[in-house]
Amino acid sequence: MLFTKTDIPGATLVELQKFEDERGFFARGWCSREFAEQGLPDHVVQVNISYNRHKHTLRGFHYQLAPHGEDKMLRCIRGSLYDVLIDLRPESPTYKQHLTVELSAANQRMLVIPKGCANAFLTIEDHTEATYLVSEFYAPAAERGVRWNDSAFAVKWPVDEPAVISDKDRTWPDYAE
Numbered sequence: 001m002l003f004t005k006t007d008i009p010g011a012t013l014v015e016l017q018k019f020e021d022e023r024g025f026f027a028r029g030w031c032s033r034e035f036a037e038q039g040l041p042d043h044v045v046q047v048n049i050s051y052n053r054h055k056h057t058l059r060g061f062h063y064q065l066a067p068h069g070e071d072k073m074l075r076c077i078r079g080s081l082y083d084v085l086i087d088l089r090p091e092s093p094t095y096k097q098h099l100t101v102e103l104s105a106a107n108q109r110m111l112v113i114p115k116g117c118a119n120a121f122l123t124i125e126d127h128t129e130a131t132y133l134v135s136e137f138y139a140p141a142a143e144r145g146v147r148w149n150d151s152a153f154a155v156k157w158p159v160d161e162p163a164v165i166s167d168k169d170r171t172w173p174d175y176a177e
């Protein structure tokens, strides 16, 4: 795997290292040993699948409070999506900053989303599917969200309005520090 750090501590792009031959290729999608060597999450308890019927479906922003904070390792396996990660760790030098990355079945990239960061994505094709590894179990009582268009973060999305969004995600309150 090929690791590229971003400006947000711990947020990392992971690309496949392909062993190609006439059959196609082989690549590791995730490896606890390689991740540990990079100081990245090496523990997974859940693998989630997110299928999105329509282009411009928006999910998020979501995160879980400590001690249920989740490291997530997200990959798009069908179609494409525009992912946004917000750093919500007050002790981080990039607190309240965000990064955007396009993940697609074509580019096969994985984004590592460290615990304490909120994540959201907008699909940019119909029938987009993502899969992500998670380091902690789902804990609905610890789940929090940030509204996709909260002015505290000034995220520039590729569309003015999502085509599909849950009521939960449409109505998260303004972010309070």
Ligand SMILES: Cc1cn([C@H]2C[C@H](O)[C@@H](COP(=O)(O)OP(=O)(O)O[C@H]3O[C@@H](C)C(=O)[C@@H](O)[C@H]3O)O2)c(=O)[nH]c1=O
Pocket: 048, 050, 059, 060, 061, 062, 063, 072, 119, 120, 121, 138, 166
């Ligand atoms: C996330 C999750 C949801 N659920 C259930 C709760 C609910 O009934 C149904 C749908 O949940 P949601 O609407 O919260 O699903 P969704 O909006 O897809 O939530 C996801 O959004 C992206 C952006 C993330 O970063 C993920 O960590 C996760 O929070 O699935 C689980 O059982 N386990 C889980 O781990």
